[in-house]
Amino acid sequence: xxxSRVAVGAALALASSLACAQTIKIxxxxxxxxxxxxxxxxxxxxxxxxxxxxxxxxxxxxxIELVIRxxxxxxxxxxxxxxxxxxxRDRVNILAGVIWTPNAMSIxxxxxxxxxxxxxxxxxxxxxxxxxxxxxxxxxxxxxxxxPLGQWAATKFKTAYTLVSDFGPGHDSEDAFxxxxxxxxxxxxxxxxxxxxxxxxxxxxxxxxxxxPDALMVFIPAGKTATAVMKNYxxxxxxxxxxKLIGPGDITTDEELPNMGDVALGVxxxxxxxxxxxxxxxxxxxxxxxxxxxxNEVPNFLSAGSWDGxxxxxxxxxxxxxxxDPEKTMEIFKHxxxxxxxxxxxxxxxxxxxxxxxxxxxxxxxxxxxxxxxEIETLSPAVKDPWKELQxxx
Numbered sequence: 596x597x598x599s600r601v602a603v604g605a606a607l608a609l610a611s612s613l614a615c616a617q618t619i620k621i622x623x624x625x626x627x628x629x630x631x632x633x634x635x636x637x638x639x640x641x642x643x644x645x646x647x648x649x650x651x652x653x654x655x656x657x658x659i660e661l662v663i664r665x666x667x668x669x670x671x672x673x674x675x676x677x678x679x680x681x682x683x684r685d686r687v688n689i690l691a692g693v694i695w696t697p698n699a700m701s702i703x704x705x706x707x708x709x710x711x712x713x714x715x716x717x718x719x720x721x722x723x724x725x726x727x728x729x730x731x732x733x734x735x736x737x738x739x740x741x742x743p744l745g746q747w748a749a750t751k752f753k754t755a756y757t758l759v760s761d762f763g764p765g766h767d768s769e770d771a772f773x774x775x776x777x778x779x780x781x782x783x784x785x786x787x788x789x790x791x792x793x794x795x796x797x798x799x800x801x802x803x804x805x806x807x808p809d810a811l812m813v814f815i816p817a818g819k820t821a822t823a824v825m826k827n828y829x830x831x832x833x834x835x836x837x838x839k840l841i842g843p844g845d846i847t848t849d850e851e852l853p854n855m856g857d858v859a860l861g862v863x864x865x866x867x868x869x870x871x872x873x874x875x876x877x878x879x880x881x882x883x884x885x886x887x888x889x890x891n892e893v894p895n896f897l898s899a900g901s902w903d904g905x906x907x908x909x910x911x912x913x914x915x916x917x918x919x920d921p922e923k924t925m926e927i928f929k930h931x932x933x934x935x936x937x938x939x940x941x942x943x944x945x946x947x948x949x950x951x952x953x954x955x956x957x958x959x960x961x962x963x964x965x966x967x968x969x970e971i972e973t974l975s976p977a978v979k980d981p982w983k984e985l986q987x988x989x
Contacts (some may be wrong), residue, residue, distance in 0.1 A: 596608035622681030629668020658829035734900035749779025768814035871967035
């Protein structure tokens, strides 16, 4: 269902009349039910914590109003409906959040038609930002982590097997790793794409074990799914068979490490964020998180993407003195830089509206008796999305 021109016109007219208002409404869409529903709160907590710490920095009288919606997991029809309601009925100034790629893709045309900036704080398929000029992303692309992973892996392993979830990010992860690993001289001995929901991990892991690769590269959505994969990897004895588990950081997401147990020890990943990083900005972020949400709680990479997304939004609000214009907002977004992100210095690529960020090689180790993703090498301090860079060369 398309938004009617009348509704869009009314929304734009009201948005214009409200430009001088002192309340900025952010329509925040995430997942609080359905697959990996535990991840939505990690995004919302970061958003609320940023607002709590920084609302005092806004122009006098300017307030933030969050309008929270649950898209129920990977459900593009529901996400589209919610975005329509937020734009037309709730008159939001900005759309934000979104865990799942299919949901982000369904929202993109609404952002374009209604001219509402859309800040993606997680969904990681490379192509998403090409679907609307009003999209900016503060999270990552799977190419950013998995392409460098393949380059590194080619220096350590002769053969690899890829196992990914059968949707956009999984396809990106498989393509990126395969390209860089084979370019580096490695050989892919098998590939499998598994259903997004309720796959038979034991059957797939047995297939991998039978292929006897040096390494298994896995991408699956972060959260409880990652723990299920880790346990099946151990139960079928792939580690004892000498098959090294590697992947982007989704497979050892920080909040799930305690649930994974010692089987996660030694797993190598490439990613842009770790709660264990000793950068001052990250130490402050983690300390604030624990103070707000409990001593045993840690932020994850969805939290970092959401925290930085709010820093981006706040900069646009401050630069416009609380009177948001969509086109000016997007111009500010395109040229944004943030030296004090918890993940290290980041910026937005003005050509693609995608993030430029460091990528770290990490190993799961015990630190103070707790499992942690320890950053052992910076593979690059400023990675642009490799997929988009490759498209330029075609």
